Amino acid sequence: MKKVAVRNLRLCTKDCICLYVCPSGATDTEDSVIDVNKCNGCGICAEACPSKAISLVPLSYPLQQAKKEAVLKTNRLISLSKAKAEKMAHDLADKCEDDGLYCLLKAIERSSRLMNEDIMRESGYMLPQSDNAKKLIQDIIDKKPEGFDLKKAQKLINQELNND
């Protein structure tokens, strides 16, 4: 599987050992982002980095494990309910006059979204490049919702989410 090196800027301490070991010069860039066009995926930098700041990410991803029908169905109990809780917390925060409560409601709004993202990820939407994900976006495009950025969605499907 072809891979490229990426650097986590949060972990990188700029010790720069990766500059010395990289055979292709891909790690030596003005913005600290490893040059994907130069990197050959050899992994020498990742091994040498004292901060474990470099990982090798694959250019294509394996197929996801199929989810059981029963799990998909039951998970909807949570996704429907958390979507509702998120919206309710949002609306209540909008109307709310007390600062403390406002913060609490905003936190609940955010937290509900995070829990919902998790359940959707486990409902067949783990990998952005999966057929499921692409089909979801294509279905939205086909419906042409008013004000929806069709071009952006189409570009995502055509360019970013192809997996070969």
Place this chain on the structure above:
Amino acid sequence: MRYICSVCGYVYDEEVEGVPFADLPSDYQCPLCTAPKDFFEAAEKEEKKLKEVTIDEDLHELSNGEIAATLSNLARGLEKQYKFEASKDMQDLADYFTGNLPSLEDSSLEALSKLIDEDLEVNYPNVQKCAQDNNDRGTQRIAVWGTKVSNIIKALLDTYKKAGEKALLGKKVFVCSVCGFIYVGEKAPELCPVCKVPSWKFEEVKRR
């Protein structure tokens, strides 16, 4: 006897502490996650019976709220793959749906508490059971996290209903950006009590 915090799993062992759990003051809080005393459960309790639900047969279309969460989850996925631009575009698509949610009929703190209670009593236990039956470890993990996080939300709402603004006076509110755990206090905890990520993964909720 041992008592376990239902949010983060902290164990209060009467033998070690020397004070019977029942004798702790009613405003006792979990030292790790601040859950109130009545969120502790005896370690040797009987299994609760599952409240089964029938799921609507023709429930295929995702609601806008679910689509929003699905897309923002995909945006997170792209971010993990270091595809920052694609991630931003995906987030924009998600935001379109977030901004176009139909309004709800009745919104109140009561109604919000009811949603959380239903998740805790019915929805998560059913998801957990179904995931176990189908050997789906990923969904089981999410159900465990979701239950704990929903528990802390219930606790915070309960406290607020009792104490009002006093409950949050001079305190900051933090959300774990990984599992959604909410922490009220002066600074974010060292480790998230639910999913164990370090404190920098917490986001502080901005005041108005």
